[in-house]
Amino acid sequence: MSSESIGKPLDRVDGPLKVCGRARYTGDETLPRMAHAVLVQATVPAGRVARIDAGAAQRAPGVVLVLTHLNALRLPQGGRAAAKPPQGRVLSLLQDDRVHYNGQPVAVVVAETPQQAEGAAQLLRIEYERAGAALDFAAARAGAYSPGKIQENPADSRRGDPAAALAAAPRRQALAYATGHQHHNPMEPHATLAAWEGERLTVFDSTQYPAGARRTLAATFGLPVESVRVRCAFVGGAFGGKGAPWSHVALAAMAARQAARPVRLVLQRPQLFGPVGGRPRTEQRVLLGADEGGRLTAVEHHSVSNTSMLEDWTESCALVTRMLYACPNVTTTHRLVKLNLGTPTFQRAPGEATGSFALECALDELAVALNLDPIELRLRNHADRDPERNVPFSSKSLRECYRAGAERFGWARRSAQPGALRQGNWLVGLGMASSTRPAKRSPAAARVRLLPDGSAVVQSSTEDLGTGTYTVMAQIAADALGYAVSRVRFELGDTQLPEAPIAAGSMTVESVGSAVHAACLAARQRLVQLACDDAASPLAGAAPQRVRVEDGWLRLDGGDARQRDSAAALIARHGGQPLEVTLDSRPGPEEKQFSMHAFGAVFAEVWVDRELGLLRVPRLTGAYGVGRVMNAKTAHSQLMGGIVWGLSQALMEESVPDGRYGRIVNANLADYHVPVNADVGAIDIVVVPERDEQVNALRAKGLGEVSMTGVAAAIANAVYNATGKRIRELPVTLDKVMA
Ligand code: MOS
Numbered sequence: 088m089s090s091e092s093i094g095k096p097l098d099r100v101d102g103p104l105k106v107c108g109r110a111r112y113t114g115d116e117t118l119p120r121m122a123h124a125v126l127v128q129a130t131v132p133a134g135r136v137a138r139i140d141a142g143a144a145q146r147a148p149g150v151v152l153v154l155t156h157l158n159a160l161r162l163p164q165g166g167r168a169a170a171k172p173p174q175g176r177v178l179s180l181l182q183d184d185r186v187h188y189n190g191q192p193v194a195v196v197v198a199e200t201p202q203q204a205e206g207a208a209q210l211l212r213i214e215y216e217r218a219g220a221a222l223d224f225a226a227a228r229a230g231a232y233s234p235g236k237i238q239e240n241p242a243d244s245r246r247g248d249p250a251a252a253l254a255a256a257p258r259r260q261a262l263a264y265a266t267g268h269q270h271h272n273p274m275e276p277h278a279t280l281a282a283w284e285g286e287r288l289t290v291f292d293s294t295q296y297p298a299g300a301r302r303t304l305a306a307t308f309g310l311p312v313e314s315v316r317v318r319c320a321f322v323g324g325a326f327g328g329k330g331a332p333w334s335h336v337a338l339a340a341m342a343a344r345q346a347a348r349p350v351r352l353v354l355q356r357p358q359l360f361g362p363v364g365g366r367p368r369t370e371q372r373v374l375l376g377a378d379e380g381g382r383l384t385a386v387e388h389h390s391v392s393n394t395s396m397l398e399d400w401t402e403s404c405a406l407v408t409r410m411l412y413a414c415p416n417v418t419t420t421h422r423l424v425k426l427n428l429g430t431p432t433f434q435r436a437p438g439e440a441t442g443s444f445a446l447e448c449a450l451d452e453l454a455v456a457l458n459l460d461p462i463e464l465r466l467r468n469h470a471d472r473d474p475e476r477n478v479p480f481s482s483k484s485l486r487e488c489y490r491a492g493a494e495r496f497g498w499a500r501r502s503a504q505p506g507a508l509r510q511g512n513w514l515v516g517l518g519m520a521s522s523t524r525p526a527k528r529s530p531a532a533a534r535v536r537l538l539p540d541g542s543a544v545v546q547s548s549t550e551d552l553g554t555g556t557y558t559v560m561a562q563i564a565a566d567a568l569g570y571a572v573s574r575v576r577f578e579l580g581d582t583q584l585p586e587a588p589i590a591a592g593s594m595t596v597e598s599v600g601s602a603v604h605a606a607c608l609a610a611r612q613r614l615v616q617l618a619c620d621d622a623a624s625p626l627a628g629a630a631p632q633r634v635r636v637e638d639g640w641l642r643l644d645g646g647d648a649r650q651r652d653s654a655a656a657l658i659a660r661h662g663g664q665p666l667e668v669t670l671d672s673r674p675g676p677e678e679k680q681f682s683m684h685a686f687g688a689v690f691a692e693v694w695v696d697r698e699l700g701l702l703r704v705p706r707l708t709g710a711y712g713v714g715r716v717m718n719a720k721t722a723h724s725q726l727m728g729g730i731v732w733g734l735s736q737a738l739m740e741e742s743v744p745d746g747r748y749g750r751i752v753n754a755n756l757a758d759y760h761v762p763v764n765a766d767v768g769a770i771d772i773v774v775v776p777e778r779d780e781q782v783n784a785l786r787a788k789g790l791g792e793v794s795m796t797g798v799a800a801a802i803a804n805a806v807y808n809a810t811g812k813r814i815r816e817l818p819v820t821l822d823k824v825m826a
Contacts, residue, residue: 091637092565092572093785096720100558100577101321101551110321113278113293118349121280122151123201124342125208126335126358127194129186132220132427132749133396136184136193140212144196147210149203152346154195156181160341162307169306170398173238174299174589176430177397178334179362180307180341186215187396188427189749190361192334195342197350220427222749224368224393227424231391234423237401237438244409246475247416249376252385256376260453264373264445265816266799267741268393269366270359270751271434272761275323277363279339282349289316292336295325296589297548300332301582307337308344319580325552326732327433330591333363360742360754364432367392367402369441373449376416381457381464383414388446391422395430399423402431404442407796410682411446411523413470427749433591435732436792439524440799444736444817447520447800452813458503461519461804462489462688473682481681481781484712485521488688491773492519492710496690505811513694513703516809520797522687522711526788527594530673532585533602535564535610536665541639541655543570545607546578549587549599554791555721556595562718563600563785567607569636570654577603585669593685593789596717601783602672610668611636617657617666624652624660674783681781685793687711689730692768693805700821702738704802705768712777714788719774726772726794733798735762741818 104110129136141153159181162168166180179192186193194211198204221227233242253259280291288310294300297317305312322329335352343350354363369392376385390404405419434440454461469486472479493499501517502508508515533547545564551557560577568575578584587599615634618626618641626634626641633644642651658666677683692706707730716722739760742751753759772794779786799817806824807813814823 092562094716094719095562097558097562097572097718099555099721100561112275112321112323113280113291113319114353116280116291118280118282121349121351122197122199122346123204124195124197124339124350124352125204126192126352126354127196127208127211128358129189129191129193131186131215131217132189132222134186134216134218136186136213137216138214143210144207147203147207149199150196150207151199152197152342153211154181154342154345155193156184160345163309166307168309169303172398173400173432174331175303176331176333178337180334180337188361188429190429192338192362195338197342197346220749221425222427222744222746224424224426227426228391231422231424234399234401234421237403237421240403240406242401242421243419244475245418249385249387249416249418252416253374253376253387256384257379258377258457260449260456261372261374262449262452263815264371264448266369266441266444267817268368268744269434269740270742271326271328271365272359272756272759273324273326273328276354276356276359277329277333277335278353279336280349280351281340281343283344286310287314288340290340291318292332293322293329294319294332295322295329295550295552295591297580297582298586299589300336303332304337304340308340317582319550322550322552326435327437327591328364330433330589335362356756357754360751361429365429365742366434367394367431369402369404371404371445373445375449375453377453381453381459381467383412383468385416386414388419390442391424393426393428393431394423395428396425397430400431402441403438404445407439407442407523408446409475410473411470411521412468413474414468428744436524436795439796440736443520443796444799447797448803448815451518451804462493465489465521476682478680478682481677481683482714482777482779483686484775484777485686487775488686488710488712491775492688492690492708495771495773496708498690501808505808510694512697514697514809516693516695516805516807518801518804518808519688519690520800520804522689522793522797523684524593524793524796526597526683526685526782527592528597528601528674528783529588529594530671531587531598531602532669532671533599533606534585534667534669535606536667537610537614537654537658538665539655539658539663541653542574542576543568544576544578545603546584547587547599547602548582548584549579549595550590551579552590554725555718559596559717559721560600560603563603564607567604568611570639574639593791596785596787597783597789600717600785600787602670604785605672606668606670609670610666613666613668614654614657615641617661618652621657621660624657625650626652677781683782685711685713685788685790687793689797689801691801691805693802693809695806695809695824700825702819702821702824704734707734707768708771709794710773710775711790711793712775713790713793714777714779714782715786716774717787722774722790723772725791727770729792729794730770730798731762731767732795734767734802736817737799737802738818
């Protein structure tokens with residue numbers, strides 16, 4: 088098979104559209120007679136809407152509709168028909184007067200312009216009957232409960248006898264870690280444009296999952312799935328926050344229905360802090376038992392995270408602890424506390440980003456106690472097989488990641504003695520951690536059409552979140568077809584295309600890429616057969632297995648140069664109809680036979696000002712084993728982006744709910760800190776060669792999230808190495824360093 092196009096650092100095919108401002112995001116879409124909606128949110132954390140005076144708002148200039156629970160369309164099952172968490176949220180669709188969190192949608196104002204809608208929304212008078220709200224995580228812990236399951240995983244796990252092993256361990260350590268609330272802040276806020284034609288609904292929506300949004304809308308409004316179409320050509324970042332449709336999507340559709348015209352609703356930045364998910368707070372206890380040589384004999388990891396009053400959603404902190412190290416006695420638990428906050432959801436590297444902070448800091452603390460190098464401690468506990476499932480890994484390059492990463496980073500320069508390295512007023516610390524994320528694949532469908540002009544169109548209803556899907560799918564298709572990448576166009580983001588799974592979990596290449604790969608191989612086979620069976624072809628009568636396809640030309644292997652046919656001519660001779668293959672692809676038995684994960688090692692250099700506690704991270708190095716890379720440039724960009732997310736989690740991001748009112752007090756990008764270029768130092772990425780024959784035919788593991796994991800721990804461990812101070816709660820800020 089030719090693999091000319093796979094792996095190349097090709098520029099994004101959608102790059103020119105984006106830099107010229109010609110890529111149309113949902114908020115850019117317009118329709119004739121379109122009206123504009125704004126979301127009005129509750130200003131109390133719990134209770135009910137007691138009275139609404141909409142008179143002034145309704146009389147304001149340009150107002151088309153003021154939608155509240157008093158006049159909202161009554162939905163089947165109270166709007167809960169689609170509510171099957173986690174993919175189907177419990178939405179707030181104005182079906183009753185109850186308020187479950189500050190920021191919950193309580194009204195939608197529709198007007199001729201966004202400004203008129205916003206102005207009228209200010210005139211809405213809403214009185215609340217306040218009820219007692221749970222806003223204190225520590226107080227809520229008394230009512231902590233088990234969610235039973237976390238997606239397909241049990242909430243609790245146990246192997247061996249951890250309690251006995253811990254009691255007998257020569258070395259013991261029991262420490263508590265915590266991570267703060269966060270909210271996704273993609274550049275592009277959530278946006279929806281909804282339009283009805285009779286009983287048919289078309290929605291432009293900024294989403295990671297057109298097929299999921301379609302099913303949710305269909306169920307919510309009691310429509311057949313075929314009556315709903317969801318479209319989204321570009322997404323300006325999502326990170327899990329646009330995985331399942333939130334209330335505003337259905338509310339936009341409801342407003343369009345009741346206003347009898349298309350309605351566009353674009354969330355404002357502060358509205359991203361509550362009604363559209365976020366990462367919950369976690370409090371985690373990690374207990375380690377080890378022998379004097381640092382071999383783990385017992386591990387316990389107990390995580391508590393918050394969910395909302397509306398539904399259970401669990402941050403799966405301890406899943407990583409089940410598989411990362413070889414230890415015979417391990418127990419993990421997840422518990423939930425209910426708070427009057429918006430429902431949390433998946434946020435980049437959900438579970439591992441938070442859980443690896445606790446686990447990898449705990450290991451660092453053990454390394455210090457045993458006076459062992461942190462890499463040596465990890466090597467002594469390296470898991471050669473998946474210790475929880477007791478199956479082999481499909482591939483694992485973690486040892487090589489430690490080695491290559493340490494070498495590139497200059498780990499040898501580190502002193503185990505905190506504060507040993509200095510640069511003027513700065514204490515310099517070096518820290519490291521392991522990284523890992525599951526390599527997942529979901530069923531996906533793809534269609535390829537070979538056109539008579541010699542080009543190919545490949546389609547699937549997936550999304551490009553800014554990750555490079557448009558580009559990478561064209562590369563995968565071109566490789567399998569034997570076409571030039573420039574002759575392949577990939578189309579996505581429309582439920583009229585073959586169904587793709589959610590673009591999340593770092594699984595788009597594995598899932599959609601596998602479907603594209605298989606469909607294109609099948610199309611090439613048909614093309615070759617066509618030539619061999621065609622008396623008019625120079626390849627007539629040839630054995631198909633001897634025909635190669637390169638750059639759109641079919642040639643006989645070892646044949647003479649004139650013995651060739653072009654795909655374009657071949658299709659033209661056959662009636663000029665596109666040669667089309669549509670195919671469903673799904674994971675096979677390998678999922679049961681192997682444990683599939685990406686692994687890595689991340690290294691941080693941190694500078695801490697001795698007097699002011701200022702924190703700087705001038706250098707981060709990450710080494711990763713992610714199988715075969717589809718595009719060196721977009722892969723590098725993803726791996727680097729994950730590291731920046733980790734840096735942000737380590738030092739900056741935290742949403743702060745007001746303890747009295749439950750409002751997020753820093754719901755804007757001035758006070759909710761994310762790194763700008765000046766905050767990000769040198770990021771060095773090493774992709775170690777890894778050949779995985781099991782994971783899928785492309786031999787590719789997902790790489791969108793693995794590099795976020797471990798970063799916060801590496802930075803916190805480096806802060807300890809610089810200062811001798813352990814900070815066990817994220818983010819690590821200067822007040823904690825100075826305390
Ligand atoms: Mo993600 S948090 O897998 O979109």
